[in-house]
Amino acid sequence: MADWAEQITTELKTTFDKNFYEKAAFIPSATETVDIFRSLRDFLYQYPLVCTPDKSHCLKTLASRLEKQIKNALCFVCKEPTDCQACEQKATLITRQFLSCLPHVQKLILSDVKAAYEGDPAAMNAIEPLLCYPGIMAVTFQRLAHQLQSLGVRLLPRIVTEYAHSITGIDIHPGAHIGSSFFIDHGTGVVIGETCVIGKNVKLYQGVTLGAKSFPLDEHGNPVKGIKRHPNIEDNVIIYAETTVLGNITIGHDSIIGANQWITQDVPPNSKI
Numbered sequence: 001m002a003d004w005a006e007q008i009t010t011e012l013k014t015t016f017d018k019n020f021y022e023k024a025a026f027i028p029s030a031t032e033t034v035d036i037f038r039s040l041r042d043f044l045y046q047y048p049l050v051c052t053p054d055k056s057h058c059l060k061t062l063a064s065r066l067e068k069q070i071k072n073a074l075c076f077v078c079k080e081p082t083d084c085q086a087c088e089q090k091a092t093l094i095t096r097q098f099l100s101c102l103p104h105v106q107k108l109i110l111s112d113v114k115a116a117y118e119g120d121p122a123a124m125n126a127i128e129p130l131l132c133y134p135g136i137m138a139v140t141f142q143r144l145a146h147q148l149q150s151l152g153v154r155l156l157p158r159i160v161t162e163y164a165h166s167i168t169g170i171d172i173h174p175g176a177h178i179g180s181s182f183f184i185d186h187g188t189g190v191v192i193g194e195t196c197v198i199g200k201n202v203k204l205y206q207g208v209t210l211g212a213k214s215f216p217l218d219e220h221g222n223p224v225k226g227i228k229r230h231p232n233i234e235d236n237v238i239i240y241a242e243t244t245v246l247g248n249i250t251i252g253h254d255s256i257i258g259a260n261q262w263i264t265q266d267v268p269p270n271s272k273i
Contacts, residue, residue, distance in 0.1 A: 029072075045140075076155065094152065134186075138190075146176070158174060170187045175194035188207070193231075208244075239257045246263070254270045
C-alpha cells in the first residue's frame, strides 16, 4: 500500500505543476458543493423567501457551508496563497451577495415552471414539472451556478452544472445567460455553451446543441479563451429536436427552427426553417 501511494504521489507531482500540487489542500469538495446546492434548490422549491426562525436557521447553515467552499475555490486560484485572510473576506462578501440573489433566481425558476406547465399538455399541474421534469432541474442548477460564477467564483459552478448534467443528460454551462420562461422539453442530449445568450420565452427540444463552430488558436496552438463563440437566441424562439446551431450567430425573435437542422448563419426574425 505504501509503494502504491508513493507511486500515485509521484505521478501527481509530474502531471501537475508545483503550484497546483501545493494548493491541493484548497481543492473544494465536489460532494459538499453538490449537497449544498441540492439543499438550496429544495429551499427555493419548497419555501417562499419569507424569514421565519426555522427558514432563517436553514439558510444560515447553508451559507456557512457555502462560504467555506467559496473560500477554498478562491484560495485554489489565488496568486498569493499565503494571504488567506483576503480570500476569507472575499468569500464572506460573495456569499452575502449570492444569497441576496436568491429571490431573483426563485422568480426566474417560477417563470420556467409556468412555461413548462403551459407548454406541455402532459403536465397536469405546475408541481409536476417542478418536481419531475429534467429540464426544470437542469435549469434550476444552472441559474444558481450562473449567479455564483457572475460573482467571480470559478470551479464551484462547473461542479454544480456537471452534476445536473450527470443526472438529467442536459449540459448547460454556468456562463450561459438565460432569460425568463425558459423551457427544455424532454431534454436529453441538450447542450448549451458558455457564451450563449438566450432571450425570454424560448423553448428547446431534446438533442438541441447551441455550440461553437470552431476554436481559434493562439500562437502556441492553444484555444483562445474568453471570446464569444456561441449562439444568441432571441425572444420567443422554438428549436425542435436534434437541431444544431453553431457559432456566434443570432436566431431572430419569434422564429421556429424545425428538427434535424444544421444552422451556422444568422436567421432573421419571424423565420421558419
